[in-house]
Amino acid sequence: MMTLVLGLLSISGLCAVLALLLEAAYAVFADYGPCRITINEGAKEFTVKGGGRLLGTLMDQGVFIPSACGGRGSCGLCKVTVLQGGGPILPTETPYMNDEELRRGTRLSCQVRLRGDVQLQIPEAFFLIKEFRTQVVGLKPLTPSIKEVHLKLIEPQEIVFKPGQFIQFQVPEYEGSSEPVYRAYSIASPASLKTEIKLVITRVERGIATTYIHDFLKEGDEVLINGPYGDFYLRHSNRPMVMIGTGSGLAPLLSILFQMADEHIDRPCTLYFGVRSRQDLFYQEEIHQLMGMLPRLRYVPVLSQPLAEDHWDGETGYVTDAVARGVSDGSQLEAYLCGNPLMINAAVKLLTERGVSEDRIFFDKFG
Numbered sequence: 522m523m524t525l526v527l528g529l530l531s532i533s534g535l536c537a538v539l540a541l542l543l544e545a546a547y548a549v550f551a552d553y554g555p556c557r558i559t560i561n562e563g564a565k566e567f568t569v570k571g572g573g574r575l576l577g578t579l580m581d582q583g584v585f586i587p588s589a590c591g592g593r594g595s596c597g598l599c600k601v602t603v604l605q606g607g608g609p610i611l612p613t614e615t616p617y618m619n620d621e622e623l624r625r626g627t628r629l630s631c632q633v634r635l636r637g638d639v640q641l642q643i644p645e646a647f648f649l650i651k652e653f654r655t656q657v658v659g660l661k662p663l664t665p666s667i668k669e670v671h672l673k674l675i676e677p678q679e680i681v682f683k684p685g686q687f688i689q690f691q692v693p694e695y696e697g698s699s700e701p702v703y704r705a706y707s708i709a710s711p712a713s714l715k716t717e718i719k720l721v722i723t724r725v726e727r728g729i730a731t732t733y734i735h736d737f738l739k740e741g742d743e744v745l746i747n748g749p750y751g752d753f754y755l756r757h758s759n760r761p762m763v764m765i766g767t768g769s770g771l772a773p774l775l776s777i778l779f780q781m782a783d784e785h786i787d788r789p790c791t792l793y794f795g796v797r798s799r800q801d802l803f804y805q806e807e808i809h810q811l812m813g814m815l816p817r818l819r820y821v822p823v824l825s826q827p828l829a830e831d832h833w834d835g836e837t838g839y840v841t842d843a844v845a846r847g848v849s850d851g852s853q854l855e856a857y858l859c860g861n862p863l864m865i866n867a868a869v870k871l872l873t874e875r876g877v878s879e880d881r882i883f884f885d886k887f888g
Contacts, residue, residue, distance in 0.1 A: 606639035688748030709772035711779035767860030795840025851877035
């Protein structure tokens with residue numbers, strides 16, 4: 522068995538090396554000349570140098586396609602319809618496609634390399650996505666591993682977004698990255714504050730973006746962001762709500778709660794927030810302020826690994842364990858989930874078993 526595992530690891534390592542060499546060869550030797558990109562039957566057209574990835578090339582031309590993973594092919598969000606050109610679909614793309622998308626010619630734009638002219642179809646809403654120059658006006662540690670980044674908009678001076686949506690943050694070239702990269706972060710602040718946004722960013726070990734943000738980003742720095750993106754937002758109904766978040770997944774849920782307070786939306790709502798120990802709880806003051814403005818908001822913090830010094834007498838275990846204890850009949854519920862994929866998958870399974878219709882479960886996965 523150990524021999525088999527070592528063999529598989531060797532093959533995986535070899536494939537990774539070959540992929541890097543192939544990328545290097547493309548960058549050095551490939552010359553595809555000028556390529557013409559036509560979008561939505563001529564609504565936008567431009568000629569670019571061939572050889573680059575479609576996602577980044579479109580971004581350079583001011584056309585922003587949603588991507589939560591920064592173009593690494595792991596989120597499946599950067600879908601466009603390729604009507605002509607683009608080459609055959611790759612094995613890295615097919616896991617993110619259903620049969621209808623495959624028939625339509627849907628592709629992951631981060632996986633399409635420009636080797637000739639292409640014709641694309643994209644949602645008109647993507648043309649409304651903008652790039653913003655911002656300035657860091659605040660950096661605040663919320664927990665030992667989570668930092669709040671407060672950005673003031675410079676140009677344009679206002680952003681309009683739906684609470685729950687995310688932006689893409691450009692990490693510039695620095696000692697940890699030889700080129701700019703983009704990562705997606707949900708907005709934690711109220712949509713009513715149009716001249717600024719707050720982001721909640723968890724440090725990822727050896728993460729290019731989070732290392733820069735936690736260790737190199739300084740107050741006064743300028744940051745480029747683009748957005749807003751995403752269809753995770755409050756649906757208007759009178760149904761009672763359950764919100765489930767873990768870690769920095771609290772950010773979009775908090776923004777939605779700010780919206781409910783600003784718009785005087787009086788719906789029963791229970792917020793379950795799962796972390797490891799008491800030191801990992803954050804925005805507690807803000808949540809309690811919201812409870813004062815939203816009389817039917819109930820808050821259930823859940824610690825999975827409480828420490829002795831926490832003196833914790835609240836809910837423990839996985840956050841979904843607390844939901845299971847608190848929700849018996851979900852037939853009338855509407856659910857909003859944000860956190861790591863394992864939690865989301867477990868929560869969806871639990872809620873559907875409790876009678877929540879899948880079309881009333883909305884979620885953002887961090888992964």
